[in-house]
Amino acid sequence: MKHLLKMLDLSTDEIIEILNLADQLKYELKHGIPHPHLKGKTLGMIFQKASTRTRVSFETGMYQLGGYPLFLSSNDLQIGRGEPVQDTARVLSRYLDGIMIRTFEQKEVEDLAKYGSIPIINGLTDFCHPCQVLADLMTIREFKGSFDGLKMCFIGDGNNMANSLIVGCLKVGMKVSIACPDDYQPPKEILDFAAQYGDKFDMTNSPVQAAKGADVLITDVWASMGQEGEAEKRRKAFAGYQINDELMAQANDGAMVLHCLPAHREEEITEKVFEAHANEIFEEAENRLHAQKAVMVKLMAK
Ligand code: CP
Ligand code: NVA
Numbered sequence: 001m002k003h004l005l006k007m008l009d010l011s012t013d014e015i016i017e018i019l020n021l022a023d024q025l026k027y028e029l030k031h032g033i034p035h036p037h038l039k040g041k042t043l044g045m046i047f048q049k050a051s052t053r054t055r056v057s058f059e060t061g062m063y064q065l066g067g068y069p070l071f072l073s074s075n076d077l078q079i080g081r082g083e084p085v086q087d088t089a090r091v092l093s094r095y096l097d098g099i100m101i102r103t104f105e106q107k108e109v110e111d112l113a114k115y116g117s118i119p120i121i122n123g124l125t126d127f128c129h130p131c132q133v134l135a136d137l138m139t140i141r142e143f144k145g146s147f148d149g150l151k152m153c154f155i156g157d158g159n160n161m162a163n164s165l166i167v168g169c170l171k172v173g174m175k176v177s178i179a180c181p182d183d184y185q186p187p188k189e190i191l192d193f194a195a196q197y198g199d200k201f202d203m204t205n206s207p208v209q210a211a212k213g214a215d216v217l218i219t220d221v222w223a224s225m226g227q228e229g230e231a232e233k234r235r236k237a238f239a240g241y242q243i244n245d246e247l248m249a250q251a252n253d254g255a256m257v258l259h260c261l262p263a264h265r266e267e268e269i270t271e272k273v274f275e276a277h278a279n280e281i282f283e284e285a286e287n288r289l290h291a292q293k294a295v296m297v298k299l300m301a302k
Pocket of ligand 1: 050051052053054055124132260261262
């Protein structure tokens with residue numbers, strides 16, 4: 001494993017190794033055991049979109065590993081004025097030991113990896129959000145003990161979160177059901193991948209059908225970053241694609257609810273369900289720190 005660009009690139013073994021290391025790093029942090037695996041290393045963090053969790057967890061995580069994080073806003077970099085990614089990648093590779101990037105196009109992340117010579121970590125693109133899904137898998141295993149026999153149900157937009165959850169959950173052996181409106185399905189590349197898993201994957205436009213027998217229910221905002229101009233249209237298209245009490249009644253007893261955050265209460269999830277599952281949702285947010293530290297150690301501690 002040289003980079004973390006998308007879940008499609010990871011083998012099941014690589015995912016499990018990251019989760020095991022994340023559990024260990026979480027244990028060590030809670031017990032005051034230092035783990036300076038990245039002493040003297042630097043991570044550049046390029047943000048072309050807003051962030052609370054990704055920025056703070058990478059920055060803190062790098063510090064806890066003994067390294068140094070640099071926050072690089074695209075407003076200040078020449079990349080924001082049109083310097084090609086190929087050149088940025090080759091220059092930054094000479095200063096840094098790794099780059100985390102949050103941007104729009106997946107191609108930009110893939111190009112950084114292609115032209116640079118240091119590990120690249122995808123901190124969210126319009127196509128996927130692998131760091132979030134590693135934290136989600138860590139949280140599911142932490143609460144449920146294992147992935148065996150579990151069903152994950154995603155309700156809403158076939159977006160970056162849906163794409164990464166479909167791939168990640170299928171790779172660790174879970175069943176996956178997704179409910180989305182016809183015009184907001186995940187891209188063909190993801191549906192083709194999922195098709196290999198036969199009846200372990202299904203897609204419907206009925207949230208009730210998707211939630212039947214689910215052990216983990218997950219949703220995300222109806223309008224992602226960059227889609228703010230379509231918010232009203234999306235609000236109409238996604239009416240009914242909400243995690244609420246009625247939907248929870250379809251799920252298995254003790255079903256978990258996760259949300260990558262930020263959440264829009266009374267849109268994709270009711271305040272009541274959100275607060276009833278707040279312990280899971282905020283553990284999930286915390287696990288971003290541990291899962292990303294594991295990724296950085298795997299990629300950069302050489
Ligand atoms: N879930 C997530 O990636 O949060 P931020 O946008 O705050 O980083
Ligand atoms: N789908 C959301 C996820 C935010 C963490 C977005 O891209 O804005």
